[in-house]
Amino acid sequence: MTSWRPTLRLLLLGAGPRLAGAAAIVALLWLGFVWATSSPGAP
Amino acid sequence: MIWDAVIQPFADFGFMRRALLGCVAISLGATPVGVFLMLRRMSLTGDAMAHAILPGAAVGYLVAGLSLGAMTIGGMIAGMAVALLSGFVTRATALREDASLAAFYLISLALGVLIVSTRGSNVDLMHVLFGTVLALDDAALILLCSLASLSVVTLALLFRPLVLECADPQLLRSVSGLSAVTHFVFLALVVISLVGSFQALGTLMAVGIMILPAAAARFWATGIGGLLIAAVAVAILASLSGLLLSYHYSLPSGPAIILVAGLAYGVSLVFGPAGGLVARALPRRHLEA
Structure with a gap:
């Protein structure tokens, strides 16, 4: 018999730091996009 | 000296910066998926899925020409169809996952080769098979960064359901209703990673940047966090080194990147402290009370 409480606990335990880390990685990646597409130099 | 060899190619040429960013996006998005593929003993599944996206990309090309969006959507539909069908057959019949996936990917691969060879040119075939990492435009980079x-x-x-499914799938099935969802979302992630990688490295080598760094990392770390960090680090270093080798020695960039990742795997295999050949040959310390 499964219920949503253990499922939610499984998903949410430690999710905050992991999502914060993921957000930081995504932000750095898009900063890299700005660097790669707008820096001077030959195309 | 170091400036000329390492920094200058990226400072002077936009195509090198774009190639590096594309490879970093693939390393961040696809390599962790490769780690989970390895942990679930599904490394060859990634290779199968890489071939499975071929007919969708080919149909996208036939419908809209060399359009990144059309080829991506086509590849995603074909990959997801193969993943979902093989997953359904595994859960609904007695056939095991490796056999059902092999059946569907072989059908898909044959269909893809048939479409490309009868309707496209040799140049198109080379583009699809080997990718164009040095010719990534803004649209391709936006796609790669979005997928990553x-x-x-x-x-x-x-993360937690995925780790639990690697370690003990029966436990995950018994304590939550996430087993099937996790399985299908993971297969979707595999397809998304391959579709992103194949823009840069082609269908033949897309899986290389997912599996080789993961296999190399296995000899340096034993915990899941360490494995993920080591694999991404190996993938980014292999991308950087491969692009520089390609620039300085006029080598094809995709194979150069994958071969550097292969070299990292070879070095790790011999010298890795977590089960490498040298570590196993050396006498181990006895445990003391």
């Missing part, structure tokens, strides 16, 4: 972002956030959200 989606992959990173999804992995962060489903």
